[in-house]
Amino acid sequence: METLAVAAQVIVTIIPIVGIVMGCAVIFFYIFYNHKQKMLMIEKGTSLKSNFDLGIFSIFTGLLLFCIGLCLTIFFALKEGISYSLLSGIIPLSCGVSLIFYYIIRIIFNKKSNAK
Secondary structure (H helix, E strand, O other): OHHHHHHHHHHHHHHHHHHHHHHHHHHHHHHHHHHHHHHHHHHHOOOOOOOOOHHHHHHHHHHHHHHHHHHHHHHHHHHHOOOHHHHHHHHHHHHHHHHHHHHHHHHHHHHHHHHO
């Protein structure tokens, strides 16, 4: 019975390590394939337009972080009171607020630059 417990501990220890290694391998091969694709496109003289909209990304991420941070802040404030655990809610809350402010400031500057 003692050997079974040791074997279970080894398996439980190895599972996260294998998961991290496999995740890193997937990310590495994705970046490698993307690099090769871009290099071939440069050689052929073609290019893909990036359809990334920074405004939509910032408002979506800001709202998501704001809501998660607000929920965590309220939860830890009610559970623990004012303590260091409250930081786990305040940090995403402040990141979300800053991204929302960025979106608003970007809209204001775009309106000013289009008016000129």
